[in-house]
Amino acid sequence: MxxxxxxxxxxxxxxxxxxxxxxxxxxxxxxxxxxxxxxxxxxxxxxxxxxxxxxxxxxxxPDVTAGSREAHWLERAGSAARGFGELSASMGAGPLAERIALMRSQVDDSTATLERLAEQASLTGTALARFDLERLRNERTRLTRTRKNAREELVHDLDRALASLASQQAVVERLSQTYSQVLARMESSTISIEGLLARLVELSAMAAPGALEPTRVLDELADNLEGVRQGLHETEQITRDALDR
Structure with missing residues (x-):
């Protein structure tokens, strides 16, 4: 129920x-x-x-952290994708219905990529939670001051510690950038899919027997949807490359 x-x-x-x-x-x-x-x-x-x-x-x-920002955008995208499928299924035969049906694979592929990005975002968020960036910065500042007056035999160990802290900071910054990039792409793509569905619902409501099909508008919508799909794949590849470094 x-x-x-x-x-x-x-x-x-x-x-x-x-x-x-x-x-x-x-x-x-x-x-x-x-x-x-x-x-x-x-x-x-x-x-x-x-x-x-x-x-x-x-x-x-998908394995996504409940209540997270990525879960929010994924839920909205999933709702829009289901609405698209239901609109396509509810329409009878005709040129408009055929054009909308052709977009289904693009919507499905975009949704599948959004699911993978949401999982990636949740994993990245979990990893970020393991780091205390403020503590890393404070320790780096403290050790930098200590090194200025340290005895020569201690300098090497202090340099190693500073290098380790710098490496951890770089990881945090890379993860933060990746997380922000994924969320930004999820947000823009989801809103674009919602806008596409709203426009298609409007076109289907305005369609009448004997009326000219809105070919130009449908072409633009299909192009926009393809741009969303490709943008999601590009973001997925970029973030994978960033995390592999």
Whole structure:
């Protein structure tokens, strides 16, 4: 029951229902009947998503820290991806439906990459929690002062300690940069996918028999989606290279 309630609160389910009701009203269906259409679509979407489960139909859920920023963006991206799939499945045959269906693989690939990035971010965050950057800085400052007046036989050991502290600081800075970069990409990509879905819902609601297909707009949306997909892969590779150093 809790999963069903979660799906009822999914904003994309509400949006799809409202769109369906609005489309029915636009073709002169009685307002009460149009409202019933919208509620029916909303409940049908909820039931289907509940049966399929929120883990992608049996796919192993990513290992992401609960309550983290990466978990937040991943959840939003997953919700948008599910909304995209439900929109595609709800549409009948036609050029618009075919174009939207062609985008499905790009959305799925982007979501899979977001899952990997979220896992990477959680691992990076866990690693960062092991370091106390303020302590490292204070120790480095203290040892630097000590070295200035140290006896010659102690200088070598102090230099080794300072080198170790510098190395640890470099690790922390590299991890912090990686974490920030991954989160920034997750945020921008998620919002872009949400925007894409909102635009497609609008196009599907405005579509009418005999109307010209919005080819140029669909081309732009597909190009934007491909840019999101490629950007995610680039970020994934960049962060892997950074952590391998």
């Amino acid at each position: 809790s999963r069903f309630l979660d799906e009822l609160r999914d904003p994309w389910g509400l949006l799809l229902g409202a769109t369906a009701g609005g489309a029915a009203w636009a073709v002169s269906v009685h307002p009460a009947a149009a409202g019933a259409v919208g509620v029916a679509v909303w409940l049908a979407k909820t039931a289907i998503a509940t049966v399929q489960g929120r883990d992608g139909g049996g796919r192993t859920a």
